[in-house]
Amino acid sequence: MPTLSPLDPKSPDAHDIATLWWWMLVAAGIVFLGAVALLVLARVRRDEPGLPLFGENERANTALVLAFGIAVPVVVLSALFVIANLVLLSDTDAPAADETALTVEVVGHQWWWEANYPESGVRTANEIHIPDRTSVNVVVHSADVIHSFWVPELNRKIDTIPGRTNRVELYAEEPGVYRGQCAEFCGLQHAHMALRVYAEPAADFRRWLTQQAEPARTAGLGGEAALGKRYFMENACAGCHTISGTQAEGTIGPDLTHIASRDTIAADTLENTPANLYRWIQNPQSIKPGDKMPGLGLGARKFHAIVAYLSELR
Amino acid sequence: MAVAVPREGQRRAERLERIWKESSGLLGWLTTVDHKRIGILYFFTSLFFFAAGGVEALLIRTQLIAPNQSTLDPATFNEMMSTHGTTMIFFFVVPMSLGAFGNYLLPLMIGARDMAFPRLNALSYWIFLCAGTFLYVGVFTGNAPNAGWFNYVPLASRTYSPGPGIDFYALSLIFIGISTTAGAINAIVTILKLRAPGMSLNRMPLFCFAFLAVSFALVFALPALTTALVLLELQRMLGFHFYDVVFGGNTLLWQNLFWIFGHPEVYIIILPAFGIATSIIPTFVRRRMVAFPLVALAEILVAFLGFGVWAHHMFAVGLANSTAIYFAAASLVIVIPSGIQLFAWITTILTGTPRFQTPLLWIIGFIIVFILGGLSGITFAAIPFDQQLTDTYYVVAHFHYVIFGAAVFPLIGGIYYWFPKVSGRMYHEGWGKASFWFTFVGMNVTFFPMHILGLAGMPRRDYTYPPDMGWSALNLIETIGSYLLAVGLLSVFVNLAISLFRGERVGNDPWGGDTLEWSTSSPPPEYNYAVIPTVSSPYAMWDREDRERDAELLEQGRKTLEEGHETAASTAVDAEWDEVLDMPSHSPWPPLLALAMAGLFTFVLLERWIAAAIFIGVMLAVLAAWHGGEPQEA
Secondary structure, three states: OOOOOOOOOOOHHHHHHHHHHHHHHHHHHHHHHHHHHHHHHHHHOOOOOOEOOOEOOHHHHHHHHHHHHHHHHHHHHHHHHHHHHHHHHHHOOOOOHHHOOEEEEEEEEOOEEEEEEOOOOEEEEOEEEEEOOOOEEEEEEEOOOOEEEOOOOOOOOEEEOOOOOEEEEEOOOOOEEEEEEOOOOOOOOHHHOEEEEEEEOHHHHHHHHHHHHOOOOOOOOOHHHHHHHHHHHHOOHHHHOEOOOOOOEOOOOOOOOOHHHOOEEOOOOEEOOHHHHHHHHHOHHHHOOOOOOOOOOOOHHHHHHHHHHHHOOO | OOOOOOHHHHHHHHHHHHHHOOOOHHHHHHHOOOHHHHHHHHHHHHHHHHHHHHHHHHHHHHHOOOOOOOOOOHHHHHHHHHHHHHHHHHHHHHHHHHHHHHHHHHHHHHOOOOOOOHHHHHHHHHHHHHHHHHHHHHHHOOOOOOOOOOOOOOOOOOOOOOOOHHHHHHHHHHHHHHHHHHHHHHHHHHHHHOOOOOOOHHHOOHHHHHHHHHHHHHHHHHHHHHHHHHHHHHHHHHOOOOOOHHHOOOHHHHHHHHHHHHHHHHHHHHHHHHHHHHHHHHHHHOOOOOOHHHHHHHHHHHHHHHHHOHHHHOHHHOOOHHHHHHHHHHHHHOHHHHHHHHHHHHHHHHHOOOOOOHHHHHHHHHHHHHHHHHHHHHHOOOHHHHHHHOOEHHHHHHHHHHHHHHHHHHHHHHHHHHHHHHHOEOOOHHHHHHHHHHHHHHHHHHHHHHHHHHHOOOEOOOOOOOHHHOOHHHHHHHHHHHHHHHHHHHHHHHHHHHHHHHOOEOOOOOOOOOOHHHHOOOOOOOOOOOOOOOOOOOOHHHOHHHHHHHHHHHHHOOOOOOOOOEEEEEOOOOOOEEEEEEOOOOOOHHHHHHHHHHHHHHHHHOOOHHHHHHHHHHHHHHHHHHHHOOOOOO
């Protein structure tokens, strides 16, 4: 299982930031232990007035305050400022859009992530595929409230804000699955708004992209799946979800054209198995209370048929 | 130190007693303008809100004790989380520090007989009570705010938060803002004009410097919040579009306005704690503060610089690098005045001869947690790191170290320190120390693991979390810590409640305190001081000759102002004797005006505009009656 830890870096940017943290921790540790040592010294010398070595000397006292309160902090903080905010900040900046091989547009929704690949017209949700060892330009927007797109192992977070376009670079040193999560409080199901980034060798990525660009499977559906497709189109499902190549063109919920190719459902809340898919569509409110997806109460037979249909959408 | 008051002085004291007497019983409490009684009202009311915020915190921790719990549903969790923050910041820490400590102690410390505007002071309290009640009517009717204490739009707009919870939040904060502004102006005028002659600014206790800085910061910071809230309510209730991008509004306008208030607010919360620390430390280490002028300057600088750092709360919104770098630099600069104070406290303790009694223990605990909270705060000035860790539990850890550890520990230390002055009795020392250790350990067990959780990627404000993230053990430890913390805090107040009735009686000055309040009786008389005290240093109580001179003056009937309800006013900087002020006496109008305002806010909430207009009329009538009955200037 991938982690969400910024201290488990898998990109040069995340490495730099993690290294910065460890250095800050060392410096902070020295300051903290030094201050505690002075307090312990005060306890040991509780009956003796004045400083050790200097005795009762107001000028020495003031000098101590000036040294540790002003001089030392100025030096240490200046160093931190230069390293973190002048050097590292520009090093980890999102590259210009024309310098990256690929652009992915990510849109935050209550409570899922839409991902678009403008160059190929691919539209998916909650699972973003990128080629490994490639700089990817991620452009983020919001469809409703403020969210924050954050894949800590790969880079810092960036808010998705209505009316604004923000960018962040994703770069993975090695193939793997990296977890992401909405980091800005966005309402009832903020806790269940996760995502995954799949970094793959370039050839695998190309294959995935080509496959995702295909319209949904319509021919050769099994009996139950064909029935499920009918129920899907007849009911409210089609009003909220898109399945390309069919009359389902809703945009409220995730695009389901290739739902069966995804590992998870409900924004990385459940593993994508037929049993979980059934649980989810049959009563989404029991899994994500307050979610925008209603339980339609269609009855077990129809739900099973819809699951059969969705399971065919590879 | 019980000094036998000779007969002549006794007679004058009794005369002052008659002049300053207020009504007795419940009516007395309702109509009081005595800063000490108002301080006590503030104390108990804000303590109630502390308890409410504490219960909310325990519910939050109980929900998070293990993954995938459903003690609270997500809606209730969000309400508890939002109400906890709002309550603790607006209805506990600020009213407790400025309202209870400021009110009770400022006039005593500067040798005045009351605040500069006693009836305005009463009004501030009653508005605070009404505003807090207003918010909690929302909570108890199932309409608690649920968009977090900083209430970002568009989540807080009607589209995404249709219920009245956000309106309860916004209106109660506008309402209490009136109280806080009035209180801050009152404190400023009191500190600048009512200091005992001789207490020039350089002889003013550091406690007063801190409160002066806080009050100025409040006066300038609150308008930004009030503006943000008024724009929000105009949008929610009347369909304006200030924050609505679809109609050309701006989402980030809210964040900018909120944090222009919100970051100074952090220093507003913590500066009184600094002031309390600078009162307690000299008394218990038996020496004056090291680097007094630097500390005074640092207190003022912190409040001032606090206005230039707000966008460090917004590093992840996509600011231009140049903007972010400026705010990061300013945030680093503000570390310097905090560092000065920190090392001044430590050096003072080191060079003094400390007695580690309960109040000093809380201050030492404060210093330790403040260093930790300060250090984690510095890491947010490293922009790329901030962008990794913001909105995780690392932030939650940081601000609880600062706002709970560093701001509330001194408040509790101060409650122990001044308890004998206010009650005339001593608390139980053994339980006092035990309560400190419970709270100190509980605090660290609750909040320290949050740093690690944040570094392990746990976002804040999640109502639950999956079991496979490696977060479960730390969450369990934190929840256990929070229960321990609750026990520690309860033991503080149980100790004090029992001591209130059973504690040993104390004289004027059980500690060998450093400031003027220890020269008057415990509890102080209504008029505070029979003689306007003589002051020649910031440690007035340690200037024995001055205190002996007060006794002589009382005997001679000089500087006793016993002709009426009077106190002395002095010049703002040098504190030369300026004039004798006629002070107003008790009055029923402040609570009535606050009630009328509560009526106004209620009908605005209900969007009954005509009824709201009627209550504006009622307010004007009450104001007219208030001023009609005012004694004319001589």
